[in-house]
Amino acid sequence: MTVTFAFDVYGTLINPHGITELIRKHVGDKAPQLSQLWREKQLEYSFRRGLMRLYRDFSVATENALDYASAVFETPLSEDAKAELLTAYRKLPAFDDTAPALNALHAQDSKMFAFSNGRLSDVNSLLENADVAKYLDGVISVDEIETFKPNPDVYAHFNKKTGSNPDTTWLVSSNPFDVIGARAVGWKAAWVQRTTTSKFDPWEIQPTKVISTLAELSGGVE
The missing domain is CATH 3.40.50.1000 (HAD superfamily/HAD-like)
Structure with missing residues (x-):
């Protein structure tokens, strides 16, 4: 068989937490917690979209989740910093x-x-x-x-x-x-x-x- x-x-x-040190460069000691929340919200957003049948690909959930986590921990990211993290996420x-x-x-x-x-x-x-x-x-x-x-x-x-x-x-x-x-x-x-x-x-x-x-x-x- x-x-x-x-x-x-x-x-x-x-x-998925393999870029925590890069996150630390932008948010300091909150990096591990931010990485964890980023991942949790990424999955949650995919579940929501699946249930609502409002599909956007997983990269959208990833970006939206990063925005959310950054807001929760009050660690605003510049456009360059955000782009750096999203690029690193693909590696x-x-x-x-x-x-x-x-x-x-x-x-x-x-x-x-x-x-x-x-x-x-x-x-x-x-x-x-x-x-x-x-x-x-x-x-x-x-x-x-x-x-x-x-x-x-x-x-x-x-x-x-x-x-x-x-x-x-x-x-x-x-x-x-x-x-x-x-x-x-x-x-x-x-x-x-x-x-x-x-x-x-x-x-x-x-x-x-x-x-x-x-x-x-x-x-x-x-």
């Missing part, structure tokens, strides 16, 4: 375990795709910059159907584009909402619990597998 892996990007392969670093894990799975001839809320161009840029695109069979972006995870249509779109079956598709994600969305449509899912303080949502749906690093995938997921 051939397994198809759908790797979430932001928070799973790529570290976020991969987590340390990303390349070794993808390389190991690639050597096992696994089918692997990046699967993201991000624009195709942004995700391609991220993966190329992190030097991990070479391990993947392609990138599937929600931008093609103009809605966001965890809408069931997004997961169906992945299966259609990759020619995979729901019952042999494994999502790998650090985002509980994504794991729940995938499990709800019949996928299996590995939740990447990157820190012990990360908690899974109290839901009637649970991950198929819980891992702390991507390296644990090389032992198999059957």
